[in-house]
Amino acid sequence: MKQPDSNRPFVLSPRFQSLRWQILGYSLAIMIGISAISIILVYQYFAHSLYQQVNERLKVLADSAAHSLEAIKKDKNALINPPIRRLDGDGDLDLSWQNLQQSGQSIEWFDQDQKFLGKSGKLNFSSPLILGEQTLSGKPPIQLLTITVYNNKHSQGQDINASETYIVGYIRVAESTEHIHANLQRLLWGFSIGNLLTLGLIGFGGIILTRQALKPLAKSYEQLQQFTGDASHELRSPLTAIKTSVEVLHSHPERIHPQDWEKLTNILSATEQMKHLVEDLLLLARTDNDLDFMAQDIVNIPLEDLLDDVLLSLEPQAEQKAINVKVHYFQSVIVQGNAFQLQRLFSNLLNNAIKYTPSEGQIKITLQQEEKKAIIQIEDSGIGISAEQLPFIFDRFWRAESARTPQIKGTGLGLAIAESIVQAHEGKITVKSQLNKGSCFTVYLPITTHFQE
Ligand SMILES: Nc1ncnc2c1ncn2[C@@H]1O[C@H](COP(=O)(O)OP(=O)(O)OP(=O)(O)O)[C@@H](O)[C@H]1O
Ligand SMILES: [Mg+2]
Structure with missing residues (x-):
């Protein structure tokens, strides 16, 4: 009987190799899916909070610029020589727009007929006046906010006493979001490279882990195959001997007691079936071990x-x-x-x-x-x-x-x-x-x- 060589290095059979690559492939595909979803979620979260910050900044700037609308309507020079801003107790931040405006931001003033009155800032874009938040995806990308200014309150959507209220005009503020785009791109690259490295390491670890995990399984499978092969091989000779003897007996019916004839025929048929089965098992054991045989x-x-x-x-x-x-x-x-x-x-x-x-x-x-x-x-x-x-x-x-x-x-x-x-x-x-x-x-x-x- 063939004895397994305990000193030979264990090599996974092609069947287990392909199982190993399958497990590795599936786990990597799942990891790629999970990291893609997490990248998208983190990206969306950051993008949302950064744009929210821009909108907050624009709202404060627009509120502040609204205070100058009446003055600019009367005299356009008020843009160059702004009137002194006083605390008006209207609940908003009482800072002048000149103090709030940053580079990369612009403010536009419009009268009640949406006629352009003046502009501060160097951002160039063309877009019709649309109330509320707006995103322009040009170069540079721009975030816009347009508010309505009323005579007593200057924000859209507030509860206003209709009989005493009229529209004074509109303020449109804009901010370039190029820096946000650049930051988000950097974040995306950082995440993608980080995830790729992690996936590479997981893949590398997986190669070692799957081998270690499948080794005992493959070993016992190999032993089982070896056993089937050896057992079938060992059964062959005694079975052939039985079959030959029964065939010889069967070919001399005169020597057999008539009551035993049927039993002998059954033994012959069962022996043939067993021989067939042993041959089949032996063939399968051989092909499992070596397809090239x-x-x-x-x-x-x-x-x-x-x-x-x-x-x-x-x-x-x-x-x-x-x-x-x-x-x-x-x-x-x-x-x-x-x-x-x-x-x-x-x-x-x-x-x-x-x-x-x-x-x-x-x-x-x-x-x-x-x-x-x-x-x-x-x-x-x-x-x-x-x-x-x-x-x-x-x-x-x-x-x-x-x-x-x-x-x-x-x-x-x-x-x-x-x-x-x-x-x-x-x-x-x-x-x-x-x-x-x-x-x-x-x-x-x-x-x-x-x-x-
Ligand atoms: N031509 C066929 N028509 C219908 N069923 C079939 C056919 N060939 C195979 N089968 C089904 O597939 C099973 C497996 O076939 P298989 O040849 O491996 O075994 P078997 O014929 O039962 O036994 P043996 O090992 O003696 O061939 C059969 O038991 C039978 O249910
Ligand atoms: Mg069959």
């Missing part, structure tokens, strides 16, 4: 001849159920592969088609070539497989409820083996099926010179 006996195989051989061996079963098997070879196709295994593959598929098709049903086998692919289809008019069960049919030991009857014998390994053989030949197997209508298995085999003869 089939590459040893690679030859050119004319698929027509191979399919004819398979059909010939299963014809008696089909005839027994009066199943009509039609064959349609569109052209001769030669593939490179392991003849014994390919025979096993199509034998499993055709065997299923016969097994799961009621008497007097139909089976159609087609062979054709498309570009660099051989396409073999085995279609039956049998019991079919429901859409919910279809994803499981290639699983080991899986059998549909409808197939588990005493009349239909099977272990549930046939399709798992078929899939392994197809994969070892770098091909693909697909299935389409409808319950109570039939199934169609399609095998795609590459026509390459990949294997060395």
Whole structure:
């Protein structure tokens, strides 16, 4: 029996490697999603609070500038020589607009007919007078605020006694938000680079972590495979001995007591089934360990001849159920592969088609070539497989409820083996099926010179 070498460094099998990359990929995708959402939320929060600060500043400036509107209406020189501002007790900040205005801000005064009266500040923009807050996305981007000035109160939306109140004019204040844009851009870059670095570190950590996490799992899986392989291998010889002995006994009915004849026939049939099962398990254990093991006996195989051989061996079963098997070879196709295994593959598929098709049903086998692919289809008019069960049919030991009857014998390994053989030949197997209508298995085999003869 093969003993595992405890000194050899542990290498994850391709199956676990791909699982490892899948876990890593999913966790990174989730992390990217989370960091993208957090970047957007933080960006939105900062942008909102920075713009709110601008609007607050503009409101104070507009309120302050409103006090000069009457004076500017009377004399435009009031812009250059502003009147002295006094405490008026109207509840707002009693600072003159000259003290409040910063570079990058401008103030415009309009009369009650929205006629332009004057401007302070160098910001250039053109926009119709619109009450309230406004954002201009030019160069530079500008935030605007326009308020209505009344004779006794100077803000829009306040509760005003209508009979004594009239509009004096409008004030529009503006501020360039270029600095905010620049800050937000910096924030975005900082966050993105920070997150990228974090993701890189998480990815790097993930490579080590996933390996460590999968190692015990992969080891026990490998041990299980080793056990299955070894057990099947060890069972082979005694089983062959039993089978040979029973066959010899069976070939001499005169030596057997008539009461024991049936028992002996059952032993022979059970031994054959067991041998079949052991062979299947051994093949699966081998393909699990090394997909290339089939590459040893690679030859050119004319698929027509191979399919004819398979059909010939299963014809008696089909005839027994009066199943009509039609064959349609569109052209001769030669593939490179392991003849014994390919025979096993199509034998499993055709065997299923016969097994799961009621008497007097139909089976159609087609062979054709498309570009660099051989396409073999085995279609039956049998019991079919429901859409919910279809994803499981290639699983080991899986059998549909409808197939588990005493009349239909099977272990549930046939399709798992078929899939392994197809994969070892770098091909693909697909299935389409409808319950109570039939199934169609399609095998795609590459026509390459990949294997060395
Ligand atoms: N042509 C088919 N029509 C309907 N059901 C099918 C067909 N082929 C496979 N199945 C379903 O898929 C299951 C798995 O098939 P598979 O060939 O692996 O096992 P099995 O035929 O039950 O046993 P064995 O290992 O002897 O082949 C079957 O039990 C059956 O339920
Ligand atoms: Mg089968």
